[in-house]
Amino acid sequence: MLLPEVGQTIATSVSAFCASNLDDIVLLMLFFSPLGDQRRGVHVVAGQYLGFSLLVLASLVGYLGGQILPTPWIGLLGLLPISLGVSQLIDSLNSVADPADGDALEGPPVMPSSLPSWLGRWAVPAAEVGAIAAITVANGGDNVGLYLPLFARCSTPQLLLTLGVFFVMVGLWCGLAWRLVQVPRLADVLRQYGAQGVPFVLIGLGVLILMDSHTLQHRGLATLALACIGVMALSLLQQLSQTVSPTLLPLLSRSR
Structure with missing residues (x-):
C-alpha cells in the first residue's frame, strides 16, 4: 500500500473503532471501578480482548463477501452504519421527548443488575473473563453492523x-x-457529551463507504441507496417533529 492509502486506512479504522466502542468506555469503567487487585485488571483486559475478537470474527463474513461480490454492491453495506447512526439520533430524540427517560439517563452509571453476582469475585478468573467477554459481545451489535x-x-x-x-x-x-x-469529573463529561457525536460519525462512515465503493455511480444501486436513506430521513424528521411540537405548542399559545 502507498503511504497516503496507509494513512487513510488508519484514520478510517480509528474513527470506526471510536464510533462503535464509545459505550464500551462506560462498561470498562464499571468493570474497573471495584478494582482492588492488579489481577482483576488483567481479567478485565483479557475479557475485553476475547469479546472483541469474537465480534471481529463475526464481522469477517463481510470481508469474505467482498472477495465474491462486485465492489459497488458491497458499498450498499454502507447503509448499515448510516441506519445505526439514524437509529441513535431517533433514540436520543425519544429521550428528549420523554422526560422520564431522560431523567433515568442522568446520574452516574450503575452496574447492571443482570450481571452475575460472582463477577466481582477474584477466585474465579476464568469465569470472570468469560462474563466480561459475553457482555462485550452482547453490547457489540453496533460493532458488527x-x-x-x-x-x-x-x-x-x-x-x-x-x-x-x-x-x-x-x-x-x-x-x-x-x-x-x-x-470522575472527566468521566461524567465523556458520558454526557461524548455519545452525542457518535451518530454523526457513524453516518459519515457509511457515506464514505458508499462513495469509496462507487455505489452512487451505478444508477440502479444509487436509486436503491438513496431510497433507503430517504426512508431513514423521513423517520428522523417524523421523530423530530414529534419532539419539537410539544415544546412549541406552549410558546405559540402564550404568544396568542
Whole structure:
C-alpha cells in the first residue's frame, strides 16, 4: 500500500473503532471501578480482548463477501452504519421527548443488575473473563453492523492493517477507562457529551463507504441507496417533529 492509502486506512479504522466502542468506555469503567487487585485488571483486559475478537470474527463474513461480490454492491453495506447512526439520533430524540427517560439517563452509571453476582469475585478468573467477554459481545451489535461493510471493502493488506489498529485501540481503550475511573469529573463529561457525536460519525462512515465503493455511480444501486436513506430521513424528521411540537405548542399559545 502507498503511504497516503496507509494513512487513510488508519484514520478510517480509528474513527470506526471510536464510533462503535464509545459505550464500551462506560462498561470498562464499571468493570474497573471495584478494582482492588492488579489481577482483576488483567481479567478485565483479557475479557475485553476475547469479546472483541469474537465480534471481529463475526464481522469477517463481510470481508469474505467482498472477495465474491462486485465492489459497488458491497458499498450498499454502507447503509448499515448510516441506519445505526439514524437509529441513535431517533433514540436520543425519544429521550428528549420523554422526560422520564431522560431523567433515568442522568446520574452516574450503575452496574447492571443482570450481571452475575460472582463477577466481582477474584477466585474465579476464568469465569470472570468469560462474563466480561459475553457482555462485550452482547453490547457489540453496533460493532458488527459497522465492521461488516468496512471489512468488505478492504483488500487483504488493508484488512490486516485495520485489524492491527483495532487491537491496539482495544488496549488504549482499556487504559483510557482505567484513567477515567480515577478522574470522575472527566468521566461524567465523556458520558454526557461524548455519545452525542457518535451518530454523526457513524453516518459519515457509511457515506464514505458508499462513495469509496462507487455505489452512487451505478444508477440502479444509487436509486436503491438513496431510497433507503430517504426512508431513514423521513423517520428522523417524523421523530423530530414529534419532539419539537410539544415544546412549541406552549410558546405559540402564550404568544396568542
